[in-house]
Amino acid sequence: MTTRTQDQGRVPATVPAYPRPQKVTQARVLRSEWTKLRTQPSVRWALLSAVILVIGFGVGYSLLRAARPPRGAAAAAFDPASVSLAGVQLAQIAAGVLGVLLITSEYATGLIRATFTAVPRRLPILWGKAATLAAATAAVSLPAALAAFVAGQAILRRHHLAVPLSHPGVARAVLGSALYLAVAGLLGLGLGALLRSTAGGISALFGLLFAVPIAVGFLPGTWPADAGKFLPAPAGQAVTTAAPDPASSLPPWAGFGLFCAYAAAVLGLAAIRMRRGDA
């Protein structure tokens, strides 16, 4: 014990001068947010679980459908690409929750105060988080969606149910799955920044993605199909489907554009709240 020296005891009570200019720019904040993203273990776990859900559930659902192949009219409507990409439905939870946590963890720990002291204009932080989150989620989701598609089609091929990637709309559905997950993350980020509470953000996310479509589904007549396709999740998922049904779904890119608009609206409200008033 006595041989152990305390480092701190020998430190002179001074800190060297640092006269260099230190202007805050969006590019610098982007770098800072990238450092935060890659050094926060929960981010890795969330992205890993998104990958596992996309591939695992895609393979599982493909096996299930291969075991009970569709017949007759059901065979005509069978969408092999969507079957192998079914995991996106679950992975959106991981991506969205990651988005919520990315900002609410800063409020919960109080780190946001140090962050805003360094970047008092604040909004570069929100844009920096949005850009790094979307890039990381898309970069991880695209290979995962591709792997789920390839594995799923390999399973379905044994029953002559598979489609190639070159089939119309299929490559777009794979790419769209990654884009959908990235924007689901942005939606979570916006809700988290708006509500500044992990529980509130996750609840709002689930409400928007799952509860509202269920509620609309109870409406009478053709309402569920007519109104439902404009809701965030169904609108966004049009781009993840190789051949979306025009009766119950928007055109793929129009739907995805609407989903992006929802996320942008929430992020915009969050930006107004973040910029004004107390941190």
Next chain:
Amino acid sequence: MIEINAVTKRYGSTTAVSGLTFTVRPGVVTGFLGPNGAGKTTTMRMILGLDEPDSGAVTVNGRPPRAHAAPLRQIGGMLDPRAVHPARSAYHHLLALAQTAGIGRSRVGEVIEAAGLRGVAGRPAGGFSLGMAQRLGIAAALLGDPATVVLDEPVNGLDVEGIRWIRGLLADLAARGKTVFVSSHLMSEIAQTATHLIVIGRGRLLADTSVDEFLAAAAPPAVRVRSSDQDALATLLRAPGVRVTPANGGALAVSGLTAPRIGAAAAAAGITVLELATEQASLEDAFVDLTQDAVEFRPTPRPPAGPSLEETK
């Protein structure tokens, strides 16, 4: 230089700070003293640009805190040493803050070294002791070598070595012409760290003075006296401007009279003096005297100010 001009801040129906005006000058360590709930942290949040005043103005180095293009160069602050992501290493915590202003890795290494964190910089900050967390918070505040340093209760949780270190550090920063503003709820602590003093209570300014003047003004010396007939002596001494209160050990505490005059008065009345000593009121007494009307939460009802011996009988 920090200028607080007629600042009022409310949170809902609670007025945290009311009509507060003071200036913190560069080149000295200024202590910021007040009981818990006095509005210290609120004031510091406004100085760091985290909260906006409802009325009045806060400027740091001549501009509103949020208007600086290079904020880390102007203002370094620490409000809560636990405000870190628990799983991120101290090094990456500092690096992320530094990168917002293009501050390089070598500077991050410098502040880690200066804060005595070299051995633990790679460890998750959530596992730090309070003392190490304080050092990390101070390291973050010093990243940009800021002209103004604002630290909320920086001595909390530090060991003797750490307290000596922070005092030396603050003195060094002040000597380099920086504005250093440090809060505490302990008078004795601030008296050894700061040379100037801002005291607030219930969100209002109570004193803006040097530490020496504050002590001299707020805590006049009292004389402790024990005699053969305390009741008679108390009656004898009581006069306008003289306060006689019971003290521990059956003694009387007398303020407003010097020890020789008390001794002479007792001798003239034939009272035998058993003990006679001049006592400098403690720093904490001075602080409590000043702020006792301004304490927001009081655990027990306050006794009437300066009860006489008669009143307590």
